[in-house]
Each structure stands twice: as structure tokens, then as C-alpha cells.
Amino acid sequence: MIEINNISHHFGTREVLKNINLTINEKKVAIIGGNGSGKSTFARMLNGLLIPEQGEILIDGLNTKKEGKKIRKKVGFVFQNPDNQIVFPTVEEDLAFGMKNLGLSKEIIAQRIDEVLTRHNLLDFKQHATHLLSGGQKQLVAISGVLVMQPDYIVFDEPTTLLDLKNKRIIAELLNTLEQHIIVISHDLDLLDHFDRVLVFDDGKIVCDDIPQIAIPKYRDLMR
Numbered sequence: 001m002i003e004i005n006n007i008s009h010h011f012g013t014r015e016v017l018k019n020i021n022l023t024i025n026e027k028k029v030a031i032i033g034g035n036g037s038g039k040s041t042f043a044r045m046l047n048g049l050l051i052p053e054q055g056e057i058l059i060d061g062l063n064t065k066k067e068g069k070k071i072r073k074k075v076g077f078v079f080q081n082p083d084n085q086i087v088f089p090t091v092e093e094d095l096a097f098g099m100k101n102l103g104l105s106k107e108i109i110a111q112r113i114d115e116v117l118t119r120h121n122l123l124d125f126k127q128h129a130t131h132l133l134s135g136g137q138k139q140l141v142a143i144s145g146v147l148v149m150q151p152d153y154i155v156f157d158e159p160t161t162l163l164d165l166k167n168k169r170i171i172a173e174l175l176n177t178l179e180q181h182i183i184v185i186s187h188d189l190d191l192l193d194h195f196d197r198v199l200v201f202d203d204g205k206i207v208c209d210d211i212p213q214i215a216i217p218k219y220r221d222l223m224r
């Protein structure tokens with residue numbers, strides 16, 4: 001369970017999040033809202049990349065302010081641009097990196113890499129140079145790098161923005177099949193039909209919190 005207790009945050013003089021209170025227990029939660037409404041700032045707080053100025057966030061009872069290491073193990077984060085996430089020259093090395101830091105054995109690391117690449121039809125790319133992958137393949141590798149860490153929650157910050165229609169569809173299908181709790185920021189409203197809950201951000205506040213069939217039309221109204 002994710003508990004958001006009265007969080008507020010400023011950048012300079014601008015208040016970008018304003019007294020947000022929320023409990024999240026659903027499997028698939030989306031965050032939508034206009035540019036600059038505070039979505040990414042909020043999302044980055046969920047795995048302790050950013051600590052709220054006021055208030056606190058608890059993930060299964062762990063405070064992001066005090067338990068950074070445990071939180072990052074529990075909550076994976078997928079960035080909009082996979083180039084910000086993929087740092088090693090080959091797919092295999094990139095996927096192994098986080099698991100090595102966790103102290104997992106060579107056998108377990110190899111097994112998880114093969115499993116995740118097989119699942120995404122990328123096994124042939126194991127020794128491939130990461131910078132030569134297509135945009136869609138890069139995003140799948142970035143997501144795979146999070147999946148092999150076996151987090152309980154995964155936050156996706158606009159995972160389809162840079163992708164063509166075919167790759168958008170692949171990522172949409174992947175989101176639908178994940179076992180983890182997922183929190184997805186997206187401007188791609190087609191992605192969200194099957195979500196359990198949609199939060200609409202506007203000027204640092206949540207102005208609608210409902211099922212997609214209600215929240216998405218409200219967001220469209222807001223953007224008129």
C-alpha cells in the first residue's frame with residue numbers, strides 16, 4: 001500500500017504540489033494532467049528520488065525519507081527516455097548491473113536475464129550493443145532492467161512518449177500483463193482503458209480520482 005500524507009513541495013517560489021493526501025492499493029493506477037501540473041515531481045517521490053518538503057510517503061509502511069535503500073528495492077522507476085536508464089555497453093551487462101549490486105549469485109542473475117529477454121522476444125539481443133537498439137527495444141530493455149530486480153511496485157514516467165504505434169502497443173500489452181502494482185504517468189490516454197484508477201493532476205492538486213471512464217472525460221474538459 002502507498003500512503004501519501006499531506007505532501008507539499010516548492011521549486012523556488014512555485015508550489016508544485018499542494019497538500020496531497022492519498023492511499024493507493026490498486027494494481028493499475030494512472031496519473032494524467034497538463035504539462036507542469038506536478039505529475040513527474042509526484043512520481044519521483046514514490047521511490048525516494050525526491051523527498052517531499054512537507055508531509056511523508058509510506059510504501060508498505062516504509063518512509064521514503066528514512067528508508068531510501070529499501071524503498072528503491074521495492075519501487076522500480078522507468079524513465080520516459082530509456083537513454084537515461086541504460087548505462088552499459090551491452091544488454092546483458094546493463095541488465096546484470098542492478099542485480100550484482102543486490103549481491104545475487106551469477107546463476108540467479110543469468111537465469112533472470114534469460115527469462116526477461118525471452119519474455120520480450122529479445123534473447124537474440126543479449127550480447128547486442130545497447131546504443132544500437134531501436135527506440136522500442138531500448139524501452140523494453142530499460143523496463144527489463146527494472147523487472148529483473150523484482151520490485152513490488154513500478155512507476156512509469158511517460159513510457160510510450162518516444163515510441164511509434166507498434167511499440168506503444170507492445171508496451172501497452174506489457175503493462176496489462178505485469179504482476180506488480182504499477183503507477184503510470186501518461187499523456188497517451190488510449191493506454192489507460194483497463195486501469196483501475198486514474199488521478200487527474202491540475203496545478204499541483206488532484207482534481208479527479210476515479211475510474212478511467214469518468215476521469216478521462218473530466219481531463220478532456222479541463223484541457224478545453
Ligand SMILES: Nc1ncnc2c1ncn2[C@@H]1O[C@H](COP(=O)(O)OP(=O)(O)OP(=O)(O)O)[C@@H](O)[C@H]1O
Pocket residue numbers: 011012016033034035036037038039040041042
Ligand atoms: N528540478 C526542478 N527545479 C525547478 N523546477 C522544477 C524542477 N522539476 C520540475 N520543476 C517545475 O515544477 C513544475 C511541475 O513539473 P513536473 O515535471 O512535475 O510536471 P509534469 O506534470 O510532469 O509535466 P509534463 O507533463 O510536462 O512532464 C513545472 O513548473 C516544472 O518546471
